Amino acid sequence: MAQGPAGNWDEVSITGAIIRGFFQEFADSLRLDVAIAGAGPSGLTAARYLAREGFRVAVFERNLYVGGGIWGGGMLFPRVVVQEEAAPLFEEIGVRLKPVEDDLYLADAVEAVSRSTAAAIEAGARIWVGMGVEDLVLREKDRVSGVVLNWMAVERAGLHVDPLAVHARVVIDATGHEAEVTRTLQRKVPGLRLDTPSGEVVGERPMWSQVAEATLVENTTEVHPGLIVAGMAAGAVHGSYRMGAIFGGMLLSGRKAAALAAQICRGEG
Numbered sequence: 001m002a003q004g005p006a007g008n009w010d011e012v013s014i015t016g017a018i019i020r021g022f023f024q025e026f027a028d029s030l031r032l033d034v035a036i037a038g039a040g041p042s043g044l045t046a047a048r049y050l051a052r053e054g055f056r057v058a059v060f061e062r063n064l065y066v067g068g069g070i071w072g073g074g075m076l077f078p079r080v081v082v083q084e085e086a087a088p089l090f091e092e093i094g095v096r097l098k099p100v101e102d103d104l105y106l107a108d109a110v111e112a113v114s115r116s117t118a119a120a121i122e123a124g125a126r127i128w129v130g131m132g133v134e135d136l137v138l139r140e141k142d143r144v145s146g147v148v149l150n151w152m153a154v155e156r157a158g159l160h161v162d163p164l165a166v167h168a169r170v171v172i173d174a175t176g177h178e179a180e181v182t183r184t185l186q187r188k189v190p191g192l193r194l195d196t197p198s199g200e201v202v203g204e205r206p207m208w209s210q211v212a213e214a215t216l217v218e219n220t221t222e223v224h225p226g227l228i229v230a231g232m233a234a235g236a237v238h239g240s241y242r243m244g245a246i247f248g249g250m251l252l253s254g255r256k257a258a259a260l261a262a263q264i265c266r267g268e269g
């Protein structure tokens, strides 16, 4: 007669471990210092710096995978480039860089995503995948005070399912080229003017890599009380240029977004 397999577990043990594990940890993410929308390079970098400082931070990523636009490198060639001033942000988390021409450094896209993600998690950030930020929670004077979440699967299926919400003292819009979270705020609050020169989401211009990179950190600002823009979302909100597959600005922008969020959380903002 065939021997039964070893171990005391069965299917219900697997189910129980997953369900209890998820809910215990998710319940711990309901009141955050900082909620980050989007797990691309800027969101992951911001998460790492904030978590290192001891802030309660969670990243909500719509896709089932993290990394945003890093994976595909440039035009599906899975390599990314960073400039000298941003190189230490990759090096400090073990991403190996190869010096190439014109003071640039080359990294493997898969290594860049993996190490950026691991570093954020090791620092203490929680990353929730499959959950999109579909709206914001507002309080007095329309201060941004949290994110409204729904499963990407619900969004894709077009189901009418009410979302759930998480509170946060600061929200970082790191949703990339569409600046989705900031656009949602603008669309849903009539007459709202962002705290930017134009007062509204301008949208990204065509490519001019050097100018785009040079202005990205400066464009990483609190655009509305409680809402900071980072990465390509910062470029799009401020109407700057796109830069293509150079990623240094994304890292530096994520670090600045973290510093701004930390100031606000400490009551210095």
Ligand code: 48F
Pocket: 037, 038, 039, 040, 041, 042, 043, 060, 061, 062, 063, 066, 067, 068, 069, 070, 131, 132, 133, 134, 174, 175, 176, 177, 180, 181, 230, 231, 232, 233, 243, 244, 245, 246, 247, 250
């Ligand atoms: O696009 P993405 O990588 O943004 P980023 O951090 O970096 C931009 C670069 O990848 C690249 C570039 C570099 O030179 O121009 O494009 O600014 O990552 C954005 C992430 O946000 C997720 C999206 O799936 C992606 O992983 N995202 C977008 N909208 C939402 C969202 C949303 N509403 N809720 C949650 N996640």
